Amino acid sequence: MSGMKIGIQTWGSHGDIRPLLALAEGLRAAGNEVHLVITSVDSGAYHGLESTPGLRISVVASPVLVPEQEEQIGRIAYGIRNPLKQMATILRMCFAPVEDLMFEAAQRLCAESDLVIGHYFMHPLQVAAEKAGRPYVSVLLSHAAIPSDFNHPLGKAALGKTAHRLLWRLMRRLLNGVLLHYPNRLRAQVGLPPARDIVTEVWLSQHLTLAAVSPRLCRRQPDWPASLQVCGFLDMPGLAIDGAIPAALTAFLDAGDAPVYMSFGSWMPKDIAGQTRALQLLTQAARRAGCRAIIQSHAAGACGFASTRDILYIATAPHQAIFPRCRAVVHHGGAGTTQAVTLAGKPSVIVANISEQEHWGGELRHLGIAAKLAKRRSVSAAGLAKRIRQVLDAPEMTAKAEAIGAAMREENGVAEAVEQIMRRFHGRAAAAGESLQPEAL
Structure with a gap:
């Protein structure tokens, strides 16, 4: 039986794009014809990605922001x-300016596809799919916004089902007040009635929602519908976008004790002044902590920093290859970086910029594999150094991280996601006029 024509669309930083790229490769390998549409907030690197047989890659409105805009948004978000x-x-500031272009791309994608798959923020694709009558799969990169009577959106302490239900109802009402106008503007354009709830009608697909989070970090709740499945971290080592290990990095790793890797990922400022301040924070923290360090920066030289025997500045490196050779990782708490660090079996020190990153810091802290969360707006070099030392001086934390990482390495999120998609839609999505009945949430 022939494969499907599958359209995938994503928006965001590298951490939002790489998981969908890994899924696209997995679906291609399963015999499907895949078209991946990327909108990158902060990088033009995806224009150079070469498509492989069975996988077509298109880039729309990328990068959304110039470096000066990124720095401005970073300052605003911190405050x-x-x-x-x-x-x-x-x-x-990052989505609305290109929303119409992404919606046009989404409509084209639906016209050519049997099935479409989107990053959960990709409401243009969700709206286009509903209008075109195409089955739609949503991919969540975090489980923080999935309602359940068995947890609540404010923390770990159990308050009881009634309290949890009330808190989720309040949270959804607040989210709707802030965000629902985005999809409803597009829905009005194509003659669809307004959605009433951003979470259950937009972010969560009633055909299939995949929580792309390791089961070690996300436990499926008893009241989640069968349409919502935890597939695991969407990781595929050796993707072309990851690049190779620089020779200088290999030499540094071989020359001494395992270092601490330090990266703010897509939240590292691109402008020289902002990046200089970030590098001063990380460099001083590493020196105060007395550890060797690899600090990721695209412009360390321009900021006045040069590598030494104990500190190496690099522009980029494949995290999946480097993290296993480090003692710990200081990072911003993005979903992809968080799971890559945990997969490598290393403890974390998270310096969060936004609430989603604070969520990941809390998750790892609850598991006992991270230092106390630091916030970018208030962290000092001394405070960051103290957290680094607490991690390095806690062998029990390292042991826990190694055990969780070993368990994660037995998982295969891409294979599980592909199996879920193929089992539910292969042979059904391409049937003309077929109506796939969603499950009620």
């Missing part, structure tokens, strides 16, 4: 303590 206002600001 906003209300997580809903913070999310609304990021979407207004």
Whole structure:
């Protein structure tokens, strides 16, 4: 039986793009014809990605931001303590300017595909799929916004089902007030009635929602519908976008004790002034902690920093290959970086910029494999150094991280996601006029 024509669309930074690229490769390998549409907030690197037989890659409106805009948004986000206002600001500045272009691409993708798959923020694809009558799969990169009577959105302490239900109802009402106008504007354009709930009608697909989080970090709740499945981390080592290990990095790793890797990922400022301040923080923290360090920076030389025997500055490196050779990782708490560090069996020190990153810091702290969360707006070099030393001086934390990493390495998120998609849709999505009945949430 022939494969399907599958369209995939994603938006965001590398951490939002790489998992969908890994899924696209997995679906291609399963015999499907895949078209991946990428909108990158902060990078033009995806224009150079070469398509392989069976996988077509298109780039739309990328990068969304120039470095000066990134620095401005970073400063604004650091200063906003209300997580809903913070999310609304990021979407207004990073998503809304290219929303119409992404919607046009989504409509084209639906016209050519049997099935479409989108990053959960990709409401343009969800709207286009509903209008075109195409089955739609949503991919969650975090489980923080999945309602359940068995947890609540404010923390770990159990408060009881009634309290959890009330808290989720309040949270969804607040989210709707801030975000629902985005999909509803597009729905009105194509003659669809307005959605009433951003979480259950937009972010979560009633055909199939995949939580792309390791089961070690995300436990499936008893009241989740069968349409919502935990597939695991969407990771595929050796993707072309990851690049190779630089020779200088290999030499540094071989020359001494295992270092601490330090990276703010897509939240590292691109402008020289902002990046200089970030490098001063990381460099001083490494020196105060007395550890060898690899510090990721695209412009360390221009910022006045040069590598030494104990500190190496690099522009980029394949995390999946480097993290296993490090003692610990200081990072921003993005979903992809968090799971790559945990997969490598290393403890974390998270310096969060936004609420989603604080969520990951709390998850790892709860598991006993991370230092106390630090926040970018207030962290000092001394405070960061103290957290690094706490991790390095805690062999029990390293042992826990190694055990969880070993368990994660037995998982295969891409294979599980592909199996879920093929089992549910192969041979059904291409049937003309077929109506796939969704499950009620």
